[in-house]
Amino acid sequence: MKILSSSQIKQCDSVTIGKGISSIDLMERAAKACSDWIEINFKINKGFSIFCGNGNNGGDGFAIARMLYEKGFDIDVFIDENNFKFSDDSKINLDRIKKISGIGIKGFSEFENNRESVIIDALFGYGLNRELSDDFNDLIEKLNEIHTSKISIDIPTGLFADRIIDEHSTVFKADFTLTFQFYKRSFLHPETGRFCGKIIVLNIDLDEDFINGTKTDYFVIDETLIKNIYKPRKEFSHKGTYGKSILVGGSYGKIGAVLMSTLSALRTGSGLTFTIAPKCGNTVLQSQIPEAMFIDSGENHINKIEIQEKAVYGIGPGLGKEKETRKALLEFLENYTGPIVLDADAINILAETQRLNLIPENSVITPHPLEFERLFGKTENSFEKIELAKQKAEELQIFIILKDHHTAVVTPGKKVFYNITGNSGMAKGGSGDVLTGILTSLISQRYEIEEACIFGVWLHGKAGDLAAEEFSKEAMLPTDLINKIGDVFKYLS
Template identity: 45%
Template sequence: MKILSVKQIREADQYTILNEPIKSIDLMERAAFKSYQWIIEKFDNTYQFNIFCGLGNNGGDGLVIARLLSENGFLVNVFKVMHSNNFSDEFLENDKRFSKLYPKNISIIKKIGDIKPIDISKKNIIIDAILGSGLSKPISGIIEDTVKWINHQSCLVISIDIPTGLFSDDNSDNNLKAITKADFTLTFQFPKLAFMFPENEEFVGNLEVLDIGLHPNFLKDVKTNSFFIESNDLQAFFKYRKKYSHKGSYGHALLLAGSYGKIGAAILASKSCLKSGSGLITVHLPECGYQIIQTSFPEAMVSVDKNENFISEIPDISKYDSIAIGPGIGTEEETQKAFKLLIQSSKIPLIIDADAINILSENQTWLSFLPSNSILTPHPKEFERLVGKSSNSMEKMKLAKDFSSKFQVFIILKGANSMIVSPNGNYYFNSTGNPGMATGGSGDVLTGILLGLMSQGYSPFETCLIGVYLHGFAGDLALKTNTVETLIASNITRNLNKAFRETFY
């Protein structure tokens, strides 16, 4: 799914209006109806809705939702926030329609004292339809006062298209104290870039992207460098197995992982590698891990390092189809030398995680020698040590893009909506995953998934997209039988089967 700019979203609307064709007022009705459908699937008519409407098209959406809810037996109060003397034509038409049917259910808000107190004895929901995605400066006046009033209420808040006050992309110069804090954001057709950033979570809440039927020709042809990964984006990449294939058809993976006290990282990564389809895996680890991994994971072959407690050498790498290094290896000097030799020797892209990233951070001259299209998987602190500090997500995106382009590597910046940065300058944000995955070993599982996919012949680009999506989806499936507190990394691996099945079969 593409992530578009505000200008492109307006162009998509106009293209749809001209080429479907459909009137603007009817397109608004369609978008609002999608919101209404979502609402009535979640809430029954024991809830009372308090809908705050601005005077533009976002307010028009709110008025359509108010009419549809009222027509179906819901108790609705509409609050028109009079922040301007300008009204959109679609707002005026829907204001006329609602006022004709429910004139007593409308309040005019010119100052904060005009808002009727919400009856806390009833189940109330606030719908924020004050301002939409075209905002380019911080809100003020009665809009700011209304937003702050909404944020002080104890009831659930739903924002339509975008929380009022939030810019669609860069909010570094915004007034963060004057943005609606929604529990749900129902956005139309595309997510906004700002929705991908952790600092905006308190405003966006749970994101729902509603398909409002914008013209498919425009959606296909419009250019962007930002994408939101969904399962249908992966179908064209997937390699279905052939009847007469054998284990050699699916590659031999090499994992360099583990040190004394951290052999578990090697076990987690090697299991997820085979569970992601690799035909064979060899794990190179220190001698102290030999018996542990042979006992706990007999499917893995083992290459034993001469050092008892940490990796100090690399095996012959010529026979492997994919190579990953990092989980639990530590940063001993001999380990660093072995990693440097791996960089110098490898003819294929490497998957680099955890301590291997920390080693690179301390030896940045090595970056220029990384095999082209290698994949680096830092968490935020590892990224900061490797690439540099940033004050917000837009700065972080720029740093990641410059780093990826300079060294021709893929970066997977792990976290909510994990961000993949491609050497060609494109960004891909993941749609799967949950806070329960913020647990030790989760990153080791991802490394194993990536290693398993690349061994089967997936390109680094395909490996990143499929791997990150399946990792998050397996975590979501694990959450069905866990809470976010009890979910552990091995739960993710155990759900890879369901993740593959539900995504591709």
């Protein structure tokens, strides 16, 4: 799914209107999509307090008020009593609800706390391009203090669609955001996405030709994209068909990390799977994963990484940063030219030695925020971090997977794919090791690198979602996630 900027969305609206639908009818279409969703998901609630601005987002709110009233809900609408200048379409919908005696229309100052009433924010839409006035700040702060369900229409008031907010900004804190046709980038970054709650994308049939023909660097990984990438296993095939994965890692006390990477590579479909690890891990690895072949390297820490032809390497989980291990990694990188997956201590060694130039082109690195900072330096916020990642991915001709709540795949072509599977239950040591195994396995199975990254982060998150459903976010383990990979493939099949 493409992510369009606010200016592109505005163009898309205009093009759609220019092809035979009036602006007021498009507003009606958006309001119907919202009211239908609200009716299904809030049917036990009787009352709604809808806060409407003077622009078209307020017009959506007025139309939603009318439709919810017609569905049998109690509705109060609140407007700015100090400003009666409305957009044309907003005024049409305001006039329509003025004719309905059962809908109360009041000023913002008349609002009284009613915990049984759901609050709907239709104050400002995606077009907001300035900080809120003091009056609106006071209103939003008042609404945020109320413990009741809250819904934002299009985007929570106080957020911008495409950029960061000031850390002291006042923003409406929604439980649900009902947005139209597209994600906004601000939904997907930690500083801004925390205000949005659950994102519900509603299709309002904006012009497909415009959407398909509009260029963007930003995308959401959705199931349509995944189903186009996924390659079902062929009946007439053998283990060589599905590649050779070599997971390199582990050190004394950290064998579990490379064990999880190896197991996840197998679960993802690797044809031949090897583990290079120190001898201290032999018994654990061979007893826990008999399907993988063990290659020893050093006693307690890896001291050599053997090069095998026609193999894909995933290096880093539990690796450690001992002097002999550091030397082994750098020597390997000096002599290996194929794409590899680098994670954890492999990334930290490269950061400390500043030998990023040794990373082969088309390789994948998977830093968490602190590892990214060690590699490339500090940024002021996650929006700047994405831009720096785009620059470095192009410069080094590698793929950078920025691990976060919404993990982002950044390509050498400076495209960004945000992942929306996954949950906070995956915030446990070992989850990243599982991702390393998944990515290594997919690349060894001859998925294109970009597709392997996109599919890999989605698969990782989807398996985590299934694990959370069964075990809870608190209790789920990275190994539970590995065991759910098979269920994800069943789902895709």
